[in-house]
Amino acid sequence: RKEVEQDPGPFNVPEGATVAFNCTYSNSASQSFFWYRQDCRKEPKLLMSVYSSGNEDGRFTAQLNRASQYISLLIRDSKLSDSATYLCVVIMYSGGGADGLTFGKGTHLIIQP
Amino acid sequence: GAGVSQSPSNKVTEKGKDVELRCDPISGHTALYWYRQRLGQGLEFLIYFQGNSAPDKSGLPSDRFSAERTGESVSTLTIQRTQQEDSAVYLCASSPGVAGGRYQETQYFGPGTRLLVL
Numbered sequence: 001r002k003e004v005e006q007d008p009g010p011f012n013v014p015e016g017a018t019v020a021f022n023c024t025y026s027n028s029a030s031q032s033f034f035w036y037r038q039d040c041r042k043e044p045k046l047l048m049s050v051y052s053s054g055n056e057d058g059r060f061t062a063q064l065n066r067a068s069q070y071i072s073l074l075i076r077d078s079k080l081s082d083s084a085t086y087l088c089v090v091i092m093y094s095g096g097g098a099d100g101l102t103f104g105k106g107t108h109l110i111i112q113p
Numbered sequence: 114g115a116g117v118s119q120s121p122s123n124k125v126t127e128k129g130k131d132v133e134l135r136c137d138p139i140s141g142h143t144a145l146y147w148y149r150q151r152l153g154q155g156l157e158f159l160i161y162f163q164g165n166s167a168p169d170k171s172g173l174p175s176d177r178f179s180a181e182r183t184g185e186s187v188s189t190l191t192i193q194r195t196q197q198e199d200s201a202v203y204l205c206a207s208s209p210g211v212a213g214g215r216y217q218e219t220q221y222f223g224p225g226t227r228l229l230v231l
Contacts, residue, residue, distance in 0.1 A: 043204055043222035091218050105155030
C-alpha cells in the first residue's frame, strides 16, 4: 500500500472561518481521490470525490494538484457540525480492479463557537 | 435502500478464542473491503474482494486473520486465537465495482463491529 499523508491536527478553528488542509500521496500513478468524513465512534462517510478540474459542493471545495501530488479540502463559513476527522482516499487501478487503495490517517478538525 | 450491515455490533471475547465477524454489503456491489481501526487511529486496510477475482490479502496482519466471501454477497472475517492487540473496530465497506464500463470505487461503510479482547 502506497503512502498517503495527512496532518493529524487538531485544527482548532472559530465558527465562520475558512479552513483548508491537504493530503499528499507518493504514487504518481494514483487515479482517483476522495474525501471522507468520520465522526467520533462512527463509520467514515463519503464527503466528496475530487476531480481533476476541482469541484465544489456548497461550502466545500476539493482540488487536485497532480504536479505536486496532493489533494486539498477547503471549508468556508465553517459550522460547529463540521467538527470531525477528514480522511483522504487515494486509489490506483489495474485491469483487475483497484490495485491500490489507501486511506490517510485523517485530519482532526474542531470548530469552536 | 439498505446500506452495509455488520454483525455483531459489539463483541467481547477472551484472549485465545476465535471470533467471526459478518458483513452484508449493499446488494449488487461487487467490491468489498475490510478495515481495522484502533482507538484514535486511522483505517488499516485488511483485505479486498472484487467479483470473482482472487482477493487482495496484502493487509492481513497475521495468519490468524482470514476472510471469505460467498460470490458477491456476505463476507466473514475470522480472527483465530485472538490477542489483546486485536481489540479495535472492524469496518466493512462495499462499492459498486465495475459499473457502466468503468470502476465506481465510492465506498459505503457499515457501522462496524467493536471487538474487545480481554
